[in-house]
Amino acid sequence: MSTPDPTGLAPGATLGILGGGQLARMLALAAADLGVRTHIFAPEPDCPAFDVAARHTIGEYDDEAALARFADAVDVVTYEFENVPSATAAFLAARTPLHPGARALAVTQDRLSEKRFVADLGLAVAPFRPVDSLPDLEAAVAAIGRPSILKTRRFGYDGKGQVRLAAGDDLGEAHQAIGRFPAILEGFVPFSREISVVAARGADGAFAAFDVCENEHRDHILAFTRVPARLAPAAAAAASEAARRIGEALAYVGVFTVEMFVVGADESVIVNEIAPRVHNSGHWTSEGADTSQFHQHVRAVCGFPLGATKRRGEIEMENLIGDAASRWRDLLAEPGAHLHLYGKRDARPGRKMGHVTRVLPGRR
């Protein structure tokens, strides 16, 4: 089992994961299927992933002594969130393989560099302008118009660090609302659908995308994913090809997700965001695809062959947010529903507690 392999690790290896939330938890469960041990590194004392990992280290991401011990104890490091500090990534990468690599983090951590990167690939993005000051914002609004959205360049998620600008809104207030951080103004995209492509790229350059997902958000949080997306085949192919080019340009290793908007009668695809990680919109793959996104990510970062991404039916994934998980008994009693709970103790409003996947055999 521990036979060394020139192209990667072997089962028996230890995968280090930065972050201890539900994504790390589901990665650890998948790793176990493949005989890969996991070691979680996270600052919080009580993480969902700790319960299913062989080891965990509680430490801050700038605790170099703890990071060094962690790096020594694992064979490869990955992460469940894109806001890994660049100094942490560099520190670890100097000691052990880090997948996805520092470039993927650098590009995707900053909305401005991300937008420029995507635009430079010739892929469509919303109009955007950097905003470092109120005068910048005024100039950006003059150029892009309204409605538009002011977003911090860093550390935004689930709608945090964003403010929408409608006609008549006070720009100074908006700038204040996002804390005057370095920001970006993006033109509002009048989309007909939100979609995402969850895909993997291997160290050998192999690329494998899951079928395009159609996503519905409520209060800026993913509520529902339907697969396949209701989309013409050409638009789905364009979305998948955009993801392939992004992965290629980043020399990416692992699973990543590209969120996109579909616009107009011709179903143009506009790239919105890249997540350098497994993604909530890919949770359906655990039951709905031949290989789950979690298994796929473990395969990729360990240098194992990528798995088949074939879909098993028509799929719906519903997030269980806050109190919604109190329906667990009904969901367990529903034939064909697959319940996943994350082991979180407190069901706070807006907190992702679990999800349920339904695979309808009718349509492939």
Added chain:
Amino acid sequence: MSTPDPTGLAPGATLGILGGGQLARMLALAAADLGVRTHIFAPEPDCPAFDVAARHTIGEYDDEAALARFADAVDVVTYEFENVPSATAAFLAARTPLHPGARALAVTQDRLSEKRFVADLGLAVAPFRPVDSLPDLEAAVAAIGRPSILKTRRFGYDGKGQVRLAAGDDLGEAHQAIGRFPAILEGFVPFSREISVVAARGADGAFAAFDVCENEHRDHILAFTRVPARLAPAAAAAASEAARRIGEALAYVGVFTVEMFVVGADESVIVNEIAPRVHNSGHWTSEGADTSQFHQHVRAVCGFPLGATKRRGEIEMENLIGDAASRWRDLLAEPGAHLHLYGKRDARPGRKMGHVTRVLPGRR
């Protein structure tokens, strides 16, 4: 999430598991999906299940202080092997719910009581006689004939504690070979197929069987399972009904497995053995059924509703024994093959290192 429920536990509860091998490991992985924490109790210092459980206790099964602490720390106890000492079961059952219960253990730990129990239900079993001495053995052989099989009443598995008696074999040597333990002589069943039924019974009496499995053994170890078994519908129904009656008579709670022989052109079903636990012949359910046997067992012992057992295709499960797991890279590269490795360090001959499941969509 921790809402008390009159009919059972809730997610957030802790499931204690006696034994730390691959069955406990796969139970722990399934429990995590359902938000149930696991605590493994096992004597060995380095168990496959420890890597995926929230807690583990290393202790002997007669260490009452350790057992008492374990019982205090969990909400329900189950086990991955049928040879849990009855004193251990009684000690734990006095402190915390134990599923399956003491009666299931008592009946199935002893081949003689098991055979009598099954025969008393009016189900077919091989002819059998108790053997406590060499004269007993001589009388039993006179009554049952040869070929027949002398088996220890307790602690046999994977062909250990058994000796086959052919014409002319010396009975004293055979009695010596099984260590002169209390034994049973069973008539040899000239079977055409070996099958098993993996089924669950809930605390509320609900019963759910997976489709009948057809099993092939090599060197007394399960090598291969095919589902559905190549069997007439009436024989499959009889096998499932036998399992239902066994579960009912044991007032069983959890997943159990009934191994059977199929005999003759009319495909009569003869009950061979009952395993009060998830079973190697049910490993295919992880990909091949709507609910895996591991999820089903966790549901049953926690008092959750049983899940759907619908099969997803035509299924083959191959055990990876000893060196066979060194093929892991080829198996990962095979489209549609699902590899499971148990995280064991040494690939000793005869040791179960993992398994691979193939789901062929053609036939349901």
